[in-house]
Amino acid sequence: MNEREIKKLLKLERRQIEKELIADRKLRVCSSRRKLILIVAIILCFSGIAFAYHQMSVYEWFMLESLGYDQILEQNPEYRLDISAEDRNIKITIEGLVADELNTYIYYNVVSPDGKPLRIKYHDGLDFLNAKELYGGLKERLVEKGLPDDYVDENFDNFYDAGSSSLAPTETASNREVLRFEAFDLEEGTVKILITQLQNAEGETINGEWLFEAPFEKAKAETIFIDSGSIMKLPYRDMDFSIEFMKMEMGITATRLYYQDDYDDRMVNVSYGNFTMNGQPLRNIFLGGSGEEVYSTIDFFPVKVDRIKEIACEIDSLFVREYVMEQYFIDEFPAQIEYEGGRIRIEESFTDRYQYTITDLGYAKRDFEFLEFETYFKGGRAIMSQFGWEGCLILPDGTELPCESVIEAMLHPEALKRTKVYKLETHYSDEELRDLDYLDYDGESAVEFRIRREHKTLPVHEPITILHRRFWEK
Amino acid sequence: MEKQYEKHYKQLYRIAYSYLRHKQNAEDALQAAYEKAFENQKQLQDPKKLRSWLARIVINECNQNHRIRKRQTEIERKVEANSEFGVNSDYDISIELKDAMLLLSEEDRNLISLKYLLGYRQKEIADILDLPVGTVKSRLSRSLGKLREIMGGGDNE
Numbered sequence: 161m162n163e164r165e166i167k168k169l170l171k172l173e174r175r176q177i178e179k180e181l182i183a184d185r186k187l188r189v190c191s192s193r194r195k196l197i198l199i200v201a202i203i204l205c206f207s208g209i210a211f212a213y214h215q216m217s218v219y220e221w222f223m224l225e226s227l228g229y230d231q232i233l234e235q236n237p238e239y240r241l242d243i244s245a246e247d248r249n250i251k252i253t254i255e256g257l258v259a260d261e262l263n264t265y266i267y268y269n270v271v272s273p274d275g276k277p278l279r280i281k282y283h284d285g286l287d288f289l290n291a292k293e294l295y296g297g298l299k300e301r302l303v304e305k306g307l308p309d310d311y312v313d314e315n316f317d318n319f320y321d322a323g324s325s326s327l328a329p330t331e332t333a334s335n336r337e338v339l340r341f342e343a344f345d346l347e348e349g350t351v352k353i354l355i356t357q358l359q360n361a362e363g364e365t366i367n368g369e370w371l372f373e374a375p376f377e378k379a380k381a382e383t384i385f386i387d388s389g390s391i392m393k394l395p396y397r398d399m400d401f402s403i404e405f406m407k408m409e410m411g412i413t414a415t416r417l418y419y420q421d422d423y424d425d426r427m428v429n430v431s432y433g434n435f436t437m438n439g440q441p442l443r444n445i446f447l448g449g450s451g452e453e454v455y456s457t458i459d460f461f462p463v464k465v466d467r468i469k470e471i472a473c474e475i476d477s478l479f480v481r482e483y484v485m486e487q488y489f490i491d492e493f494p495a496q497i498e499y500e501g502g503r504i505r506i507e508e509s510f511t512d513r514y515q516y517t518i519t520d521l522g523y524a525k526r527d528f529e530f531l532e533f534e535t536y537f538k539g540g541r542a543i544m545s546q547f548g549w550e551g552c553l554i555l556p557d558g559t560e561l562p563c564e565s566v567i568e569a570m571l572h573p574e575a576l577k578r579t580k581v582y583k584l585e586t587h588y589s590d591e592e593l594r595d596l597d598y599l600d601y602d603g604e605s606a607v608e609f610r611i612r613r614e615h616k617t618l619p620v621h622e623p624i625t626i627l628h629r630r631f632w633e634k
Numbered sequence: 635m636e637k638q639y640e641k642h643y644k645q646l647y648r649i650a651y652s653y654l655r656h657k658q659n660a661e662d663a664l665q666a667a668y669e670k671a672f673e674n675q676k677q678l679q680d681p682k683k684l685r686s687w688l689a690r691i692v693i694n695e696c697n698q699n700h701r702i703r704k705r706q707t708e709i710e711r712k713v714e715a716n717s718e719f720g721v722n723s724d725y726d727i728s729i730e731l732k733d734a735m736l737l738l739s740e741e742d743r744n745l746i747s748l749k750y751l752l753g754y755r756q757k758e759i760a761d762i763l764d765l766p767v768g769t770v771k772s773r774l775s776r777s778l779g780k781l782r783e784i785m786g787g788g789d790n791e
Binding site for chain 2: 167303
């Protein structure tokens with residue numbers, strides 16, 4: 161058993177612990193629910209109340225709307241603000257601030273004197289002056305959930321970089337955007353927004369000062385506990401796959417699905433798609449996602465539904481990595497190597513650095529879309545490699561030293577001893593011709609090429625039922 | 635102290651449970667740790683390090699429990715050695731991992747549990763175990779190597 165296998169076992173063990181902890185929590189909830197049910201039953205018995213069961217048609221209660229960002233504001237007019245500030249003849253208007261337990265969206269437009277497009281440079285040029293008040297308990301909450309102390313910095317900056325999306329122009333404003341931030345910790349209050357930098361289409365920064373005080377009241381999100389799972393074989397090497405869906409949170413800004421999947425992620429990446437609720441498609445929000453949960457999340461545009469009958473999705477594709485290890489020692493360039501019935505040509509040139517051009521002459525016939533190359537040099541250089549999120553340092557004798565990340569592998573004393581400038585020497589080839597540029601080789605030309613992995617995408621369309629309720633179930 | 639302990643209860647329970655994998659034992663370890671923390675609260679000089687300090691006490695309690703279990707495991711292993719059943723299923727592999735963890739030194743087990751089972755970062759592990767970050771980094775790799783040895787490793791693919 162090697163280190164990666166042990167890490168995999170530890171990962172499985174970690175998930176098992178998570179599952180047991182969740183089961184433990186559920187047990188406690190169930191036990192208190194049972195007590196409540198018992199009390200209600202006793203009250204009903206004694207009061208002699210009889211009630212008739214009313215069976216509803218499946219379609220009577222069904223209503224679903226998928227809304228775009230603009231529609232979110234349109235559907236929630238109480239969150240419209242239309243407050244403006246002007247500096248340097250540039251007027252910024254905050255059209256609305258929609259806040260719930262999942263997200264905070266700020267809608268704005270900019271009107272410049274010459275009518276040219278401008279946008280808020282929100283990474284550097286936007287601050288919540290009262291961030292500590294807005295996100296006050298957030299840090300504590302995250303740490304309680306097991307995230308490290310430094311996950312949130314002093315100024316909550318990582319919650320400012322949540323993303324932006326352009327909006328369609330209106331009659332009065334052509335430069336419109338929505339910015340997404342993490343949900344506020346505060347239930348209601350005022351956000352003090354200071355904008356100091358705008359950016360034009362050429363990427364130039366315009367400095368100024370636009371100050372806003374935007375009131376908000378956070379809307380509640382409804383939580384639907386799902387607690388269902390699927391176990392199946394993936395259509396690749398009969399690989400085991402399991403997925404567990406925990407809950408769905410439905411707010412006015414988004415619908416968020418929490419899940420946890422388990423498969424051999426060294427070999428495949430599973431991609432999910434075609435999410436539906438009661439047979440209607442759910443549309444993904446690409447600005448979404450929770451930064452604070454231990455589970456994976458997918459965000460959809462908000463939906464309104466009186467009763468959820470069914471939620472489903474499918475595994476739409478697998479990105480497959482197949483480990484191969486073909487070594488080729490090159491005496492002189494250009495060289496041609498045989499690989500899987502096709503030839504790969506490797507050429508070398510030198511100006512101020514060595515450059516290698518790899519031409520996969522058999523590309524058109526290959527089953528795999530990508531090949532991953534590594535290049536080795538004389539002088540026993542260490543190779544940095546990556547497995548999932550973790551890094552690995554491979555010494556010339558083949559010893560693998562696991563590291564936190566590729567960066568750490570690069571800075572490992574063993575790597576420093578062998579290399580002057582560090583570059584991850586792994587390259588994908590997704591086309592016939594690939595140029596590899598090297599920054600440092602101690603004046604040495606490459607002596608060995610390895611084809612380390614093959615990659616391909618497999619279309620799958622394997623359906624998964626997330627939730628299926630019978631009509632009498634709540 | 636009681637209030638602080640309650641505040642960190644969830645996280646401490648998570649640590650205790652990851653170590654002991656038994657609800658009642660985890661709760662017992664937390665209770666014992668709470669009593670020790672209460673008795674020794676004057677030892678905590680920097681209140682900012684309360685969480686790490688509490689985590690360390692809980693880990694010590696769990697290790698105490700481990701020492702007892704380790705002795706039991708060694709006896710069970712001797713019994714199993716005479717058994718005709720193999721250890722091929724995933725379930726058995728999982729048992730094997732747990733047993734192998736028990737055979738690690740406390741330091742190695744703490745490092746692996748905090749890093750791989752509880753997902754702490756190196757800086758946090760350093761705070762909890764009161765070690766320099768550099769030491770945590772170097773020892774983690776060594777501890778994983780020991781686990782590999784115990785589990786019949788050596789093969790690096």
